Amino acid sequence: MDTLYKPQGVEQRWQQVWEEEGLYAADPDPTRESWVYCFPPPNVTGNLHLGHALQISLGDMLARWKRMQGLNVLVQAGYDHAGISTQNVVEKFLESEGTSREELGREAFVARVWEWLHEYGGNIVHQFRSMGASMDYRRIRFTMDDGYVRAVTRWFVHLYERGWIYRDNRIINWCPYHQTSLSDLELEDVDMDDALTTIHYPLADGSGHVAIATVRPATILADVAVAVHPEDERYRDLVGKEVIVPVVERRVPVIADERVEMGFGTGALKVTPGHDPLDFAIGRDHGLPELTVIGPDGHMNDAAGELAGLTQDEAAKRVLEWAAERGQISKRESYRHSVPTCERCHTRIEPLISLQWWCRMDELKQPAIEALRQRKVAFHPESQHRFAISSLEDAPDWNISRQIWWGHQLPVWYCPDEHVNVAETDPDICAECGSTELRRETDVLDTWFSAELWPFATLGWPDATADLAAFYPGTLQTTAREIIRLWENRMIFAGLELFGEVPFTDVIIHSTLLAPDGRRMSKSLGTGIDPVDEIEKQGADALRYGLLKMSSTQDVRFNTQQIEEGRKLANKLWNASRLLLMAGAVEPAARPSAVEESWILARIDATRAELEDDFARFDFSHGVERLYHLIFDDFCDWYLEAIKPRLAEEDVRATALAALERLLKLLHPVMPHVTEEIWTQLPARETRLIVAPWPEPVAVEGDFGALDRAQTAARIYRRSQVRITLDGDALRIFEAVVRPSADAEQGDVEAERARLQKEIDRAEKMLANAKFVANADPAAVEGEREKLAQYVAERDALG
RNA sequence: GGGCGGUUAGCUCAGUUGGGAGAGCACCAGCUCGACAAGCUGGGGGUCACUGGUUCGAGCCCAGUACCGCCCACCA
Numbered sequence: 001m002d003t004l005y006k007p008q009g010v011e012q013r014w015q016q017v018w019e020e021e022g023l024y025a026a027d028p029d030p031t032r033e034s035w036v037y038c039f040p041p042p043n044v045t046g047n048l049h050l051g052h053a054l055q056i057s058l059g060d061m062l063a064r065w066k067r068m069q070g071l072n073v074l075v076q077a078g079y080d081h082a083g084i085s086t087q088n089v090v091e092k093f094l095e096s097e098g099t100s101r102e103e104l105g106r107e108a109f110v111a112r113v114w115e116w117l118h119e120y121g122g123n124i125v126h127q128f129r130s131m132g133a134s135m136d137y138r139r140i141r142f143t144m145d146d147g148y149v150r151a152v153t154r155w156f157v158h159l160y161e162r163g164w165i166y167r168d169n170r171i172i173n174w175c176p177y178h179q180t181s182l183s184d185l186e187l188e189d190v191d192m193d194d195a196l197t198t199i200h201y202p203l204a205d206g207s208g209h210v211a212i213a214t215v216r217p218a219t220i221l222a223d224v225a226v227a228v229h230p231e232d233e234r235y236r237d238l239v240g241k242e243v244i245v246p247v248v249e250r251r252v253p254v255i256a257d258e259r260v261e262m263g264f265g266t267g268a269l270k271v272t273p274g275h276d277p278l279d280f281a282i283g284r285d286h287g288l289p290e291l292t293v294i295g296p297d298g299h300m301n302d303a304a305g306e307l308a309g310l311t312q313d314e315a316a317k318r319v320l321e322w323a324a325e326r327g328q329i330s331k332r333e334s335y336r337h338s339v340p341t342c343e344r345c346h347t348r349i350e351p352l353i354s355l356q357w358w359c360r361m362d363e364l365k366q367p368a369i370e371a372l373r374q375r376k377v378a379f380h381p382e383s384q385h386r387f388a389i390s391s392l393e394d395a396p397d398w399n400i401s402r403q404i405w406w407g408h409q410l411p412v413w414y415c416p417d418e419h420v421n422v423a424e425t426d427p428d429i430c431a432e433c434g435s436t437e438l439r440r441e442t443d444v445l446d447t448w449f450s451a452e453l454w455p456f457a458t459l460g461w462p463d464a465t466a467d468l469a470a471f472y473p474g475t476l477q478t479t480a481r482e483i484i485r486l487w488e489n490r491m492i493f494a495g496l497e498l499f500g501e502v503p504f505t506d507v508i509i510h511s512t513l514l515a516p517d518g519r520r521m522s523k524s525l526g527t528g529i530d531p532v533d534e535i536e537k538q539g540a541d542a543l544r545y546g547l548l549k550m551s552s553t554q555d556v557r558f559n560t561q562q563i564e565e566g567r568k569l570a571n572k573l574w575n576a577s578r579l580l581l582m583a584g585a586v587e588p589a590a591r592p593s594a595v596e597e598s599w600i601l602a603r604i605d606a607t608r609a610e611l612e613d614d615f616a617r618f619d620f621s622h623g624v625e626r627l628y629h630l631i632f633d634d635f636c637d638w639y640l641e642a643i644k645p646r647l648a649e650e651d652v653r654a655t656a657l658a659a660l661e662r663l664l665k666l667l668h669p670v671m672p673h674v675t676e677e678i679w680t681q682l683p684a685r686e687t688r689l690i691v692a693p694w695p696e697p698v699a700v701e702g703d704f705g706a707l708d709r710a711q712t713a714a715r716i717y718r719r720s721q722v723r724i725t726l727d728g729d730a731l732r733i734f735e736a737v738v739r740p741s742a743d744a745e746q747g748d749v750e751a752e753r754a755r756l757q758k759e760i761d762r763a764e765k766m767l768a769n770a771k772f773v774a775n776a777d778p779a780a781v782e783g784e785r786e787k788l789a790q791y792v793a794e795r796d797a798l799g
Numbered sequence: 800g801g802g803c804g805g806u807u808a809g810c811u812c813a814g815u816u817g818g819g820a821g822a823g824c825a826c827c828a829g830c831u832c833g834a835c836a837a838g839c840u841g842g843g844g845g846u847c848a849c850u851g852g853u854u855c856g857a858g859c860c861c862a863g864u865a866c867c868g869c870c871c872a873c874c875a
Contacts (some may be wrong), residue, residue: 003834003835003836004835004836004837005835184871184872189871189872189873196875212875213874213875214875215875216875219875227875260874260875261873261874261875263874264874264875265874265875268875269874269875270875271875272875276875277873278873278874278875279875337873337874338873340873383802383803383804384803386802386803387802387803387870387871390802391871394871481803481869481870482869482870482871485870485871512868512869514868514869516811549811549812549823550811550812552812552813555804555805555868555869556811556812557810557811557812558811559810559811559812559824561810561811561823561824561825562811562812562823562824564823564824565823565824568823568835571835571836571837572834572835572838573835574834574835575834575835575837575838576834576835577834578834578835579833579834579835580834581834582833582834583833583834617815619815621812621813622813622815625813625822625823628822628823629822636834636835636838636839637838637839637840640834641832641839644832644833644834645832645833647833758819759819762819763819766818766855766856769855769856770855771854771855771856772818772855772856773855774855775854775855775856776818776855776856777816777818780818783818784818787819
């Protein structure tokens with residue numbers, strides 16, 4: 001009879017039972033230590049992708065392990081409102097309905113986003129359930145919940161009162177499509193072909209010209225200087241003179257600044273503070289005017305005079321024609337370079353000067369840097385810890401305002417005289433002039449400004465709740481490398497600023513899963529793989545196993561082989577339990593009566609200790625590999641085969657079930673469903689496995705030398721054949737195997753003898769090496785001596 | 800340009816203090832004995848990217864080269 005473990009119905013049933021019985025629930029409990037894993041809140045419009053699945057696999061594995069160890073485990077789940085991203089999704093939806101954001105107006109649009117979310121959003125939490133994620137589903141939070149809005153407001157006001165939030169006209173990344181500013185971290189660089197044109201700027205004194213290379217001729221209209229490197233001898237004499245900007249024929253100075261790259265183009269840079277970040281910085285340092293000729297729509301603005309209203313391409317053409325007519329173009333070449341684009345819509349970013357809200361970072365980040373240096377938070381692996389520190393050190397002031405409609409509106413009000421009022425609740429009058437005509441700031445906050453409050457806003461902050469007392473600070477974070485600067489670092493400084501404590505102690509930076517062909521996984525490349533497909537095909541347990549196995553390196557090509565391996569493991573264990581249960585169920589109890597029974601208990605014990613070490617070091621792939629070999633090789637292939645002849649004995653079955661019970665516990669964090677399913681079928685199981693205690697060591701004593709020798713002998717004499725020919729108890733089998741049997745083939749023995757002789761030669765050579773004996777670790781030398789003795793003994797035993 | 804990581808069996812990857820090249824899958828052969836749409840047992844298969852160096856000894860340490868990937872900065 002063929003039997004295949006079918007995870008589909010089983011997994012769903014257990015997910016439901018665990019949740020309904022409240023086994024995922026975490027409530028404040030002063031008698032137990034808390035252990036908290038905040039799952040990064042995914043975009044509310046999203047679906048589960050492999051990165052999420054991987055994070056669940058490792059975070060939930062640790063959570064289940066800690067729960068079995070008796071800790072009060074909270075796995076916090078929820079959604080992020082994901083400002084621009086969500087606005088995008090809903091706008092596309094509106095487009096398909098023949099309407100648009102602009103047509104609806106702000107208020108109606110935001111209402112539609114909420115409607116849309118109620119109907120289509122939130123799918124991902126259902127998918128979390130299908131992975132067996134042991135989240136406390138009662139506590140699902142959304143970053144736009146009423147309570148969360150209060151938290152964001154409180155945080156903004158707090159920072160403002162500290163003097164760390166300010167409003168300033170500075171150059172920002174402007175997305176002409178979304179009509180909003182973006183932080184540097186929301187950009188994506190794309191290689192593009194441009195034309196690099198060299199244009200002559202005549203010297204005002206008529207003594208010649210300066211040649212300047214540009215890819216954006218339209219911005220010439222906003223040039224306010226020409227800059228050269230102070231050590232560039234070609235231009236040394238020109239510094240301090242004036243040149244005439246083409247088209248607008250404005251006289252501007254030649255200045256020296258070491259940020260100019262001597263090797264690029266002609267070595268002379270046209271300075272356009274209004275439309276380039278580097279030029280902006282140079283301009284501010286040299287006190288230059290900031291002219292703007294491009295508007296928020298990406299077209300030329302009124303300041304562009306005759307060119308107003310034109311696209312940049314059209315304007316560029318006109319500028320080049322102007323210069324060509326006067327013989328001021330010396331070179332035009334094609335040029336491939338990377339340009340920043342909006343990561344959401346891939347529109348080319350327009351650097352513009354704009355009045356925005358900023359968060360000052362210098363003081364805010366210092367305690368976080370210090371905490372990281374002291375390893376109050378540890379990033380794993382170590383290389384990412386260094387990265388986290390350096391990226392905090394380098395963090396510039398943060399543009400936190402966005403000109404979109406979906407998000408947390410800034411708690412800022414202006415009176416007709418533009419006095420700024422910042423308050424937690426809507427003010428009635430301007431604090432400065434008493435005006436009652438207040439209008440609220442229309443900008444919303446960067447999504448990450450609210451996300452950084454996640455570890456405590458989910459627990460009720462700003463109220464002093466029992467949850468907050470019990471579960472803050474938390475324990476674990478899992479994340480992808482590129483999120484460290486966006487989120488983890490910010491949660492750390494927010495937590496330190498508000499509580500004086502870091503929000504978690506460990507951050508696991510998980511591997512990046514690549515498509516099977518080694519390319520980055522993405523929907524647009526068609527290389528995306530849906531984890532839900534794998535759950536349906538092979539089961540959540542198999543997926544968890546496979547992903548943990550793949551989690552060891554920084555980048556790994558996703559492959560279904562390792563998931564298949566997990567499926568086989570579940571099936572194997574399922575069938576092993578059937579063997580024992582069909583032989584007759586008895587109360588599990590370790591009563592070893594033969595050496596292999598002591599041996600398997602000792603093996604499980606040893607593996608248990610190694611596993612704890614693996615898990616504690618977040619070495620998941622070795623942990624699951626260990627479990628695989630323990631179950632397949634040791635338990636099934638050796639132990640169960642050995643006791644088959646004695647399965648009629650009650651003690652034998654009781655011991656085997658006791659061993660199985662321990663295996664189930666060890667495997668449960670990795671493969672929760674199949675283990676719980678088998679556990680339930682064992683006699684007299686009153687607790688669920690999910691909350692069963694993690695096994696204590698049993699410290700089995702025994703001399704397992706006979707088994708080791710049997711393994712060696714089995715290599716020579718094909719142990720399965722030996723087993724078949726023998727009856728009686730397993731101990732006799734092993735003894736029999738150790739002795740060469742009559743039907744052993746001479747060739748096999750010779751091959752083994754040759755193998756041993758090679759080992760002996762190697763060991764003898766090393767021990768004859770005086771430098772080795774003198775310099776090597778004494779333990780290593782002694783180890784070699786022991787190995788030599790063992791090999792010699794084995795060779796001699798062959799006769 | 801800066802940072803991080805990779806290059807080991809046909810494939811995907813292990814290899815934790817330098818001291819006998821490994822796993823899973825795939826492939827070949829035998830077995831099928833009380834669970835296993837399979838299972839068990841055995842087997843073939845590797846110049847550990849390359850070049851130098853340190854060492855009694857290097858997949859592992861050092862220097863460099865090549866290729867691949869990711870992150871960041873950006874030379875207008």
